[in-house]
Amino acid sequence: MRRRALLAAPLLAAPGLARAQEAFPNRPLRLVIPFTPAGTTDLTGRLAAEHLARRLGQPVVVENRAGAGGNVGAEFVARSEPDGYTLLLTTIGTGAINFAVYGERMPYKPQDLAAVGLLIRVPNVLMVPPDLPVRNIAELVALAKSRPGGLNYGTAGIGSSPHVCMALFGLMTGAPMTHVAYRGSAPMLTELMAGRVEAGMDNIPSALTFIRDGKLRALATTGAKRSAVLPDVPTLDEAGVTGFEATAWFGVLAPAGTPRPVLAKLGAATDATARDPDFRARMAGFGAELPALTPDGGSSPESFEAFLAAERTKWIDVARRSGAKVE
Template sequence: MRRRSLLALPALLPAAALAQAEWPNRPIRLVVPFTPAGTTDLTGRLAAELLGKRLGQPVVVENRPGAGGNVGAEFVARAEPDGYTMLLTTIGTGAINFAVYGDRMPYRPQDLAAVGLLMRVPNVLMVPPGSTARSIAELVALSKRQPGGLNYGTAGIGSSPHVCGELFKLMTGAEMTHVTYRGSAPMLTELMAARVDAGMDNIPSALAFIKDGKLRALATTGARRSAVLPDVPTLDEAGVKGFEATAWFGVLAPAATPKPVIARLGRELDAVARDPGFRARMAELGGELPALTPDGGTAPEPFEQFLAAERMKWAEVVRRSGAKVE
């Protein structure tokens, strides 16, 4: 009788509980809310490969760009919370956009659950190689001297480069107009062709063009010089005292995703962030470690706390700079 009851137990369990016990039993989708070839895409594809190996199921990257990442993020926020759809979030989709878009945001912070942080990375301010500006001081002076000022491009409204650019204007008085693109790749192409006067981007997606001499880096946005651009000063070193900002990349899931699934994803993502190959590749691109836990890793709860702090920080920057979507 007891054996018969135990055999019948699976039929009595809720379908959701059974699904969790079997998770994952099919491919998982990782939505990257920007175009291919940018820093977000590069990070997402490497993380997806390693995460898939750990979970025993393919993690397939799906690019859904638009509206500063909001198109892809909203898609994940509205997706079935079954552990098979995740978001490769950026500082924009996870923090800045809530301030930049305001009431026009198509999702709320509580619509997405924190899984973990993968890496942080400074931005870099660049000009085409033919630009007469060879320093930050010269760029600011040129912007004030040239009728109508200068144009500067970024990968999208609400992105870390966008808000960094607006903060740069606020702190230097530079006369610069923002030009937004649907991702890093088109912006960098336009910048190399000198169809915009300057550009701000994450170091990884711009690094190869800087090293090949196709773009000239004037300054980076971190607290210290980037290991991959050691000859390029920080903005603080270049005279913009107190300037410090880094982009970051992590993973979010639909809010109602079962907690056991989030916990498992968090553990596996932490292992990915610690993976020597992943860390080496991110270091080559200028990325820095997540360092949210005492031992230098990541986890859902500290990442949620990190997200809340970032939203508060960037809301104040947006308020001061006026970097709103009208």
């Protein structure tokens, strides 16, 4: 009798588990943003949390857990209960680049997190001070090659999306350029406007006001097409760096082991958020683009998982070839 009861236990538990998943969510969720408040990541996460709450019928509480290029917050989610109630607002860093530049020092593995969906992509922009005697990418590359030691360029930090984008730019053009890492976008942009570094790359939202005010000259953006907020600025591909495409991006991940039905519900809510007219309008204001991972322009857990794998492969190769890494 005892043996039969033990064998029956999983069968009895299965309907209860199914009902729990059907009822998901029945309490508030938590969205961990792995960076400090303010900035593009925080803005995206907080707006996404509002929209996810409406679609899931439960509050989505934002929690900032910053440190180690986003690894602190990402590891926290990776170690959380895989029930769908703790989620990560992932960036290109925590989802792909950090595996390239931190190497064996990474505190979690790709398989520790499950894909939910992609929210937006945000191109970067390559800029110079107005008094630098270059007006296009060809002239920048020529100037770098003409100077002993090349040019210096600034970014928001080692391992950031702009850093690895510039590493890829150097590989594709052969332009000798030395990285100067700052602690965030604000100090880098300040130094760039003052001419203390000769070039810089950053997410479009951080630099847009300075470009529009004429304090910085935008040479090219990094997306597959021109940015709607910088329509007169060519892409790097258009500017002669054929095949160049790289964008920062933001999406949602959950702990590995989260039940597939729960991931499906979260994925549908994330996809609906990315398509929402209000969300799109507010994100488009600083150059964000739709996910476009599925044929109809959205995303799904499966398409986001494939995207993550491709991004990790791409940036691990760039880091290996360029030597970009966090010491």
